[in-house]
Amino acid sequence: MKKTSFVSKQADSLQPSGIRRFFDLAAQMEDVISLGVGEPDFVTPWSFIEHSFHALEQGYTSYTENAGMIDLREEISNYLLGSFGVNYDAEKEVVVTVGASQAIDLALRATVNPGEEVLVVEPGFVAYVPTVSLAGGTPVTIQTRPEDDFKLTPQLIEEAVTPRTKAIILCNPNNPTGAALSRKELEDLANVVEKHDLLVLSDEIYAELTYEDVHTSFPAIKGMKERTVLISGFSKAFAMTGWRLGYATGPQEIIETMVKIHQYTMMCAPTIAQHAALEAMKNGKPSVDHMMKSYKQRRNFIVSSFNEMGLECPNPGGAFYAFPSIRETGLSSAEFAEELLQEEQVAVVPGDVFGESGEGFVRCSYATSLKQLDEAMRRMKRFVEKRV
Amino acid sequence: MQEQEVEILQLIEKNANMEPSKIAKLMNITEDEVRQLLRGLEEKKAILGYSTLIDWAKVIQQEEVTAMVDVKVQPARGVGFDKVAERIYRFPEVKAVYLMSGAYDLSVSVEGKTMMEIGRFISEKLSALDSVLSTTTHFILKRYKHDGIILEDDDDNDKRMVVSP
Numbered sequence: 001m002k003k004t005s006f007v008s009k010q011a012d013s014l015q016p017s018g019i020r021r022f023f024d025l026a027a028q029m030e031d032v033i034s035l036g037v038g039e040p041d042f043v044t045p046w047s048f049i050e051h052s053f054h055a056l057e058q059g060y061t062s063y064t065e066n067a068g069m070i071d072l073r074e075e076i077s078n079y080l081l082g083s084f085g086v087n088y089d090a091e092k093e094v095v096v097t098v099g100a101s102q103a104i105d106l107a108l109r110a111t112v113n114p115g116e117e118v119l120v121v122e123p124g125f126v127a128y129v130p131t132v133s134l135a136g137g138t139p140v141t142i143q144t145r146p147e148d149d150f151k152l153t154p155q156l157i158e159e160a161v162t163p164r165t166k167a168i169i170l171c172n173p174n175n176p177t178g179a180a181l182s183r184k185e186l187e188d189l190a191n192v193v194e195k196h197d198l199l200v201l202s203d204e205i206y207a208e209l210t211y212e213d214v215h216t217s218f219p220a221i222k223g224m225k226e227r228t229v230l231i232s233g234f235s236k237a238f239a240m241t242g243w244r245l246g247y248a249t250g251p252q253e254i255i256e257t258m259v260k261i262h263q264y265t266m267m268c269a270p271t272i273a274q275h276a277a278l279e280a281m282k283n284g285k286p287s288v289d290h291m292m293k294s295y296k297q298r299r300n301f302i303v304s305s306f307n308e309m310g311l312e313c314p315n316p317g318g319a320f321y322a323f324p325s326i327r328e329t330g331l332s333s334a335e336f337a338e339e340l341l342q343e344e345q346v347a348v349v350p351g352d353v354f355g356e357s358g359e360g361f362v363r364c365s366y367a368t369s370l371k372q373l374d375e376a377m378r379r380m381k382r383f384v385e386k387r388v
Numbered sequence: 389m390q391e392q393e394v395e396i397l398q399l400i401e402k403n404a405n406m407e408p409s410k411i412a413k414l415m416n417i418t419e420d421e422v423r424q425l426l427r428g429l430e431e432k433k434a435i436l437g438y439s440t441l442i443d444w445a446k447v448i449q450q451e452e453v454t455a456m457v458d459v460k461v462q463p464a465r466g467v468g469f470d471k472v473a474e475r476i477y478r479f480p481e482v483k484a485v486y487l488m489s490g491a492y493d494l495s496v497s498v499e500g501k502t503m504m505e506i507g508r509f510i511s512e513k514l515s516a517l518d519s520v521l522s523t524t525t526h527f528i529l530k531r532y533k534h535d536g537i538i539l540e541d542d543d544d545n546d547k548r549m550v551v552s553p
Contacts, residue, residue, distance in 0.1 A: 023551040036551035126553045175553075297399070297414040304413045347550055374410070 014133065017126045018353030022337065026347040033376045035364040036347040038175065040239040040320070042367075045287040048240065048276040055275035064271050066263040067255075068096025068247070072274050075281035076247055084207070084217035086225065088249040095259050096269045096277075100205045100233040100246035101127060103258075104169070107201050107229045107248055108135035110257040116166035121152050122355025123323075125175050125203070137166070143357035146325065149314050150177040150357075151185060154192040161192075167199035170218060173206040176354045176363035177323040178299075178316020183216040190221045200228045205246070208237035208288055210318040211296045219249075226251055234273075236319075237288050238280045243273035295320050298366040298373060305377040306364075309384050320367040323351065327360045329387040337362055344379035392417070396425050397434065402536070404438040441537060454483070454499050455506050457514065458492040458524040469493060472519045481509050492524070503527060 005012070026032055067073065073090040080086050088094055097103040104127065112118060114136040120128045122141045132139040142160045144150040157168065170189075173180040181189070193200055202218035219225040233246025248258060262268075299316065306313035306324040313324035326336045333350035340346050351358030366373060395415055400406055408422040415422070429435045445451045461472045469487050476496055477485040484497040496514070500506040506525075515523050531539050 017553065019551055019553050023549065026550040032550055034546075034548075034550045037548050038552045039548055041546070041548070293395075297395075300416040301410070301413040304416070349551060370410075370414075 010133070014130050019126055019349060022347075022349060022353070025338070026341055029341065029345060032341070032345045032347050033368070033372050033379070034347040035366070035368060035373075035376055036349045037365050037367060038321075039241040040236065040291065040367050041369060042239040042291050044239050044243070044276070045280075045284065047283060047287075048238070048279045051279035052272050052276040055272060060271055060275060062271065064096075064268045064274060066268050067094065067259045068269055069271075069274050069278070072096055072278050072281070073247075075278060076249070079281050080217070080230075080249065084215065084220055086217050086219045086230065086249075088230075089252070092252045093255050094247060094249050095255050095262060096274060097233070097246045097248060097262065098266060098269050099235060099244045100203060100231050102262075102266065103229075103231045103233070103246045103248040104128070104201065104203065105131050105135070106258040106261055107231065107250075107254070108132055108137060108167075109261055110254055111199055111229075112137035112166055115164060117162060117164045118166060119157065119160050119168040119198075121168075121170065121174075123150065123174075123176050123351060123358035123361070124169075124171055124354055126353060128169050128171075132169075138164070140165070141355060143355065144177075144179075145357065146361070150174065150179045150323070151181060152189060154188050157189065157192045157196075161196050161198075165196060165198060167201060168193065169201045169203060171203040171205075172218070173210055173215075173316075173318025175206065175319055176321050176349065176351065176358065177361075178319045178321045180210050180213065180215070180317030180319075182213050183221070186216055186218060186221050190218075190224050193227065194223060198227065200224065201231060202228050203231045205232050205236050206319040207232060209292055209295060209320060211292075211299060212315075212317050215318070229254055234277050234280055237291070238277075238284055239287075239291060240273070240276065240280065243270070243276055245269055245273040245277050295367065298368075298370060301370070302364065302366045302373060302377070305381075309377075309381040310388055311380075311384060320365055322364045322366060323358075323361050324364065325361055329384060331387070333359055333362055340380065340383050344383050346376050346379050346383075392425060393429060393434070396422065397429065400435075400438075404440075441535065443539070450501060452499055453501065453503055453506055454497060454528045455503075455510075456526045456528065457496040457498055457510060458488075458526075459494040459496055459514065460521040460523075461493045462519045462521055463493075464519060472517070475517055475519075476514065479509070479513060481506075481513075 073094040076094055077088050077090040108131055112135045116137050117140045118132045118137045120139050120141050122143055129139040140160055142156050144152055200218055207215045219228040219230050229248055229250035231248050234240040302322050303313050303315055310328055311324040311326060313322055316322055333352045337348050337350040349363040351361030351363060399411055408419045411422045412419045463469050464471050473485050476482055481498050482496055483499050486495045488495050498506050510523055510525055
């Protein structure tokens, strides 16, 4: 008898990530210099690791409170107040999650009703669209434009809003473009958000990694705190990707609902990672500053190298990605990335995997040692010279 | 200006060999500005020299021996410890001299080809100085980290996946 598929229709309809396909291709090759990695090249600072050893030795191996250890939530609350001037009640308005990814999932599941639309800014992080779908919402993408340096504008929101629009996901600074929005730009967005009564999921995982202006947290904008879920975590600025630890803060009603879902689906974030994060919050600033400085130098290096070789590359204000245009070469993003990999063993990510407006661009992570970056730029220059 | 001086020093502190063109790109300034900054720092003796960290054992069979010597001295009137320290640091065998708080006065690092050679230097030269009251010699058996650099650290391979979101 023919067996029917056990896979759900909804799961089946999800598009596999374009990154996955490219990863398979790159993983088969040897001596690849990868600018395709979406995580720091630093190992977690030793004091955080050492602190987790201590916690293990003390026997902290059990579950924590669903929302996360209260000590950690208090530290997060203090940290957000000190760094970005946003004030959250550690008891009721903070939840510790398994990476910022889970925080996004929880926030969507806690707020979106079937059929409601969620605006997703593209080029953007690959998980937003599928996560909205899985939460029962309808993702509606907004394509930002290279001529605006891929910054979201109030007009673009206006064009995408319908009576069914519930929320918008903002990623600031942005992965993959590195675009960072100023306070003024955020205030302009806030006006439209208020006008259409939208909820904002503000993914600020790269907040600490801003290089020109001081980062403005979206809930710090007047009137926005009550309609914003702030999402962040320890992966990027604290170099803790593998620990899987993030958090969300927001209005009590939403956070409590997120905790409710969290307790049934996850129990709590890993205890050992929470202890490491406690040290990161208390004493991590010098480490973060050191890494930030190093990323900034490498950003300067990669941007000037691209412009020198004739690939137009605006100066990204944050994160650790450069997003140069490869249109001069006459290749599509996918062709460029594949040919570059085959010919010069340099891996970059085709811009179109982050949304259709990313076509004509590639994402290059500069979270790579200067030595490797230098060699990658030499190889890319050779590759580009053959084509322009 | 001072911020740039600090930044350039931090860049070359661990790699004096870094080309001015690369420094220029990293700091987003011109190569001329890099040279000017370096010249300024050399002139005011913020940069005292450009040395190379060498693992001699990789090239020649014989390994250098290093001893840290705790020295108790009799300070002299008027010049305190400085005059004694100078008498000691002028010897080419001496690589470093520090005035210490605690149980002894000067910490002296001495390099030689063999333990015998160092022993001879200490008994014939160092201990023989009038103002030296006593010495305690500690030989270095193994270097794990030197001047902020972890030695024998082969664990610098990238453990990350090739491509990730």
